[in-house]
Amino acid sequence: MVPIVYYLILSAILFSIGVAAFLIKRNIISVFMSIELMLNAVNLTFIAFANHWHQVSGQIFVFFVMVVAAAEAAVGLAIIIAIFRTRSTLNVDQIDLMKL
Amino acid sequence: MTGSLNLWLIPLVPFAGFLVNGLIGRKLPKLLVTAIALICTLIPFLLVAKIWLEFSSVTTPYIEHLGTWIWTGAFHADFDLQLDQLTMVMLLVVTGVGFLIHIYSVGYMAHEEGYWRFFAYLNLFMFFMLTLVLSENFLLMFVGWEGVGLASYLLIGFYFLKDSAVRAGIKAFVVNRIGDFGFLIALFLLIAHFGTLDYREVFSQIAQHPEWQGGILTAIALFLVLGATGKSAQIPLYVWLPDAMEGPTPVSALIHAATMVTAGVYMVSRTHIIFDRSPFALSTVAIIGAATCFFAATMGLVQTDIKRVLAYSTVSQLGYMFLACGVAAYSSAIFHLVTHAFFKALLFLAAGAVIHSLGGQQDMRVMGGLRKKMPVTFWTMTAAVFAICGFPPFAGFFSKDDILYHAFISPNGGKILWFVGWVTAGLTSFYMFRLWYLTFLGESRADSHELAEQGAPVHVRSDSKLVSEAEHAHGVHDSPWVMLGPLVILAILATIGGFIGVPAAMGGHDEIGHFLEPVVGSGPRAPVGESSGLELALSASVVLIGLLGLLVVHILYKVKPDLPHKLATRLHGFYNLVVHKYWVDQIYGALIVTPLLLISRYLLKGLFDRGVIDGAGFAAGATAQGFGAIVQRVQSGNIRSYAGWLALGAAVLLIASYFGYTAHFSPQ
Numbered sequence: 001m002v003p004i005v006y007y008l009i010l011s012a013i014l015f016s017i018g019v020a021a022f023l024i025k026r027n028i029i030s031v032f033m034s035i036e037l038m039l040n041a042v043n044l045t046f047i048a049f050a051n052h053w054h055q056v057s058g059q060i061f062v063f064f065v066m067v068v069a070a071a072e073a074a075v076g077l078a079i080i081i082a083i084f085r086t087r088s089t090l091n092v093d094q095i096d097l098m099k100l
Numbered sequence: 101m102t103g104s105l106n107l108w109l110i111p112l113v114p115f116a117g118f119l120v121n122g123l124i125g126r127k128l129p130k131l132l133v134t135a136i137a138l139i140c141t142l143i144p145f146l147l148v149a150k151i152w153l154e155f156s157s158v159t160t161p162y163i164e165h166l167g168t169w170i171w172t173g174a175f176h177a178d179f180d181l182q183l184d185q186l187t188m189v190m191l192l193v194v195t196g197v198g199f200l201i202h203i204y205s206v207g208y209m210a211h212e213e214g215y216w217r218f219f220a221y222l223n224l225f226m227f228f229m230l231t232l233v234l235s236e237n238f239l240l241m242f243v244g245w246e247g248v249g250l251a252s253y254l255l256i257g258f259y260f261l262k263d264s265a266v267r268a269g270i271k272a273f274v275v276n277r278i279g280d281f282g283f284l285i286a287l288f289l290l291i292a293h294f295g296t297l298d299y300r301e302v303f304s305q306i307a308q309h310p311e312w313q314g315g316i317l318t319a320i321a322l323f324l325v326l327g328a329t330g331k332s333a334q335i336p337l338y339v340w341l342p343d344a345m346e347g348p349t350p351v352s353a354l355i356h357a358a359t360m361v362t363a364g365v366y367m368v369s370r371t372h373i374i375f376d377r378s379p380f381a382l383s384t385v386a387i388i389g390a391a392t393c394f395f396a397a398t399m400g401l402v403q404t405d406i407k408r409v410l411a412y413s414t415v416s417q418l419g420y421m422f423l424a425c426g427v428a429a430y431s432s433a434i435f436h437l438v439t440h441a442f443f444k445a446l447l448f449l450a451a452g453a454v455i456h457s458l459g460g461q462q463d464m465r466v467m468g469g470l471r472k473k474m475p476v477t478f479w480t481m482t483a484a485v486f487a488i489c490g491f492p493p494f495a496g497f498f499s500k501d502d503i504l505y506h507a508f509i510s511p512n513g514g515k516i517l518w519f520v521g522w523v524t525a526g527l528t529s530f531y532m533f534r535l536w537y538l539t540f541l542g543e544s545r546a547d548s549h550e551l552a553e554q555g556a557p558v559h560v561r562s563d564s565k566l567v568s569e570a571e572h573a574h575g576v577h578d579s580p581w582v583m584l585g586p587l588v589i590l591a592i593l594a595t596i597g598g599f600i601g602v603p604a605a606m607g608g609h610d611e612i613g614h615f616l617e618p619v620v621g622s623g624p625r626a627p628v629g630e631s632s633g634l635e636l637a638l639s640a641s642v643v644l645i646g647l648l649g650l651l652v653v654h655i656l657y658k659v660k661p662d663l664p665h666k667l668a669t670r671l672h673g674f675y676n677l678v679v680h681k682y683w684v685d686q687i688y689g690a691l692i693v694t695p696l697l698l699i700s701r702y703l704l705k706g707l708f709d710r711g712v713i714d715g716a717g718f719a720a721g722a723t724a725q726g727f728g729a730i731v732q733r734v735q736s737g738n739i740r741s742y743a744g745w746l747a748l749g750a751a752v753l754l755i756a757s758y759f760g761y762t763a764h765f766s767p768q
Contacts, residue, residue, distance in 0.1 A: 019747055022740075022743050022747075023743055023747060026740075092738070092739050092740060093738060095739070096739075097737060
């Protein structure tokens with residue numbers, strides 16, 4: 001039996017990588033992937049705790065997260081395609097219309 | 101009497117008329133507007149008449165509680181209406197004369213723009229005036245008091261495209277506001293001293309403390325007098341009334357002669373319990389009354405505008421009423437108020453008929469000889485002229501006589517007051533018969549060359565051409581019956597109205613005096629024994645000086661028509677003084693209006709408004725803009741910078757919670 005702290009450390013590392021990638025990467029697809037990475041890091045925590053406390057609610061929550069992530073991926077990829085068609089770039093630094 | 105009298109309907113019906121005509125009158129056909137306006141004044145009149153018929157079975161004062169208005173701590177003011185003898189008389193005058201003038205206006209205003217607006221305002225006036233006389237506390241009275249001022253302003257400025265009318269309206273409103281300020285201070289003093297504004301409570305508190313004399317009561321009374329001088333056009337605030345003649349003539353008749361301007365007299369009579377405790381305030385009222393009555397009469401002597409003569413005569417007659425109040429003869433004041441309402445409304449309406457038929461001409465110098473052309477107007481006007489001059493048996497004789505008699509027997513300087521009033525009676529007779537001669541007798545001066553010889557200004561001569569054109573165009577004739585009907589009714593009232601107060605000395609019973617006695621007391625009493633002979637002698641002297649006035653007018657304007665001009669040249673100084681109305685308008689202008697304007701323009705507007713208020717606003721705006729200019733850099737539109745801030749925030753929270761700031765997060 002692996003102690004829960006290992007899962008948590010792994011999850012923290014994955015989440016931190018996700019955050020760092022989100023901040024550093026300029027390609028939208030990479031940013032998108034880093035978001036998925038963060039979501040799955042959280043999922044890992046949920047599962048670990050669910051197992052630890054013998055409670056099923058954590059696992060149910062993971063399903064919700066996966067559903068939302070799937071929906072987000074669908075919408076997000078559609079947006080990315082639309083942006084690429086209009087601006088011919090995937091660099092987030094050049095997509096800064098949302099300012100004054 | 102059981103059951104409610106439904107007093108609340110009396111003011112609210114005209115208000116409903118105002119709402120309908122005021123809101124949608126523009127789109128209604130003229131006939132409907134007329135019907136609404138007339139019905140909404142007829143209903144109150146019928147209600148009042150019904151109450152009058154049942155009055156003997158009403159226990160007075162009858163109070164009608166409609167609801168609570170203000171209730172804070174110990175102070176409360178309610179929507180309470182009151183009916184007693186004084187209110188009854190006022191109600192009859194306001195609704196009766198008001199209804200007649202509404203009818204007259206249908207004819208007078210028939211071809212005017214803004215017909216619906218006129219009747220809406222007129223109904224609004226009725227609402228406020230009836231509120232004023234029906235109210236049971238000072239605060240509700242103040243509502244009516246302000247409201248009639250508003251209606252008066254709206255109606256004076258009715259021809260709002262005419263600059264002089266707009267100015268006159270503003271002048272009336274501002275001058276009235278000065279008086280209202282006095283009224284307001286009096287209300288504050290009443291609250292501070294009595295803790296209530298209810299008539300009954302104030303008066304009963306005063307009655308329980310016979311030791312209260314002068315002091316705070318004098319202060320209250322004097323501030324009330326300031327209010328009354330504004331509304332009732334007394335010195336020093338009379339200046340607005342002559343200018344108020346810019347309004348349509350029915351307005352002058354209703355508001356600026358018969359009803360609103362008598363509000364001050366009503367108010368003093370209503371609060372006479374306060375005045376009775378303050379001899380100083382009473383003397384002030386008497387002196388103001390006597391001075392106003394005399395000076396206004398002298399100004400009336402030389403006016404050439406028919407309505408202005410009547411305006412000054414109104415100021416002068418109101419002075420009589422104040423004089424009566426000042427010698428504590430309140431029932432005489434109310435008596436004169438009633439008869440004055442009849443004959444002065446009649447004078448204005450008849451003058452209106454003359455003006456109307458001459459195509460808007462108001463200058464008496466170009467009138468003349470209208471007796472044959474307008475017989476009904478002439479005869480009704482004659483009744484009014486005789487009534488105001490105090491010839492028996494016309495209405496003004498009894499009421500004026502009553503006032504002068506009470507002034508004479510009053511202990512404090514009564515003889516002087518009487519003398520002033522007596523001389524004024526002569527002046528009244530002079531200026532009224534002058535108007536009568538110039539307008540109706542002799543030959544028409546339209547188109548005549550006399551004017552040029554008499555040195556009349558050029559515009560008068562061109563006016564005379566206009567009149568003669570009007571005369572030739574459609575012939576000067578009496579007005580339609582919708583206008584003549586009210587004239588005739590008022591003429592009858594002005595003739596016989598005085599019989600409600602025939603004094604005992606002439607074999608009458610002084611009905612109105614006894615009727616009002618429960619409210620206003622019986623007035624000063626004559627020394628025993630000499631009263632009836634003295635009273636007869638005094639009335640004879642008043643009639644004599646009236647006849648003297650008539651005689652002088654006859655000589656000046658009939659026998660030797662060139663004499664007035666010569667006299668004016670001879671008495672150049674005095675003539676100039678009265679023609680320019682003692683320069684009062686100019687003095688007020690220089691002493692009060694100009695400094696106020698300068699202070700407003702430079703100190704208040706330039707320094708305070710521009711500097712402080714605008715400055716504070718601009719400074720606040722500039723601060724916000726500057727702050728925003730710095731902060732807006734955060735919103736770069738760059739997603740990675742947003743994410744960076746987000747991560748930073750999360751990190752800060754994480755570290756904070758790690759170091760123990762978890763109080764608000766702990767689940768248990």
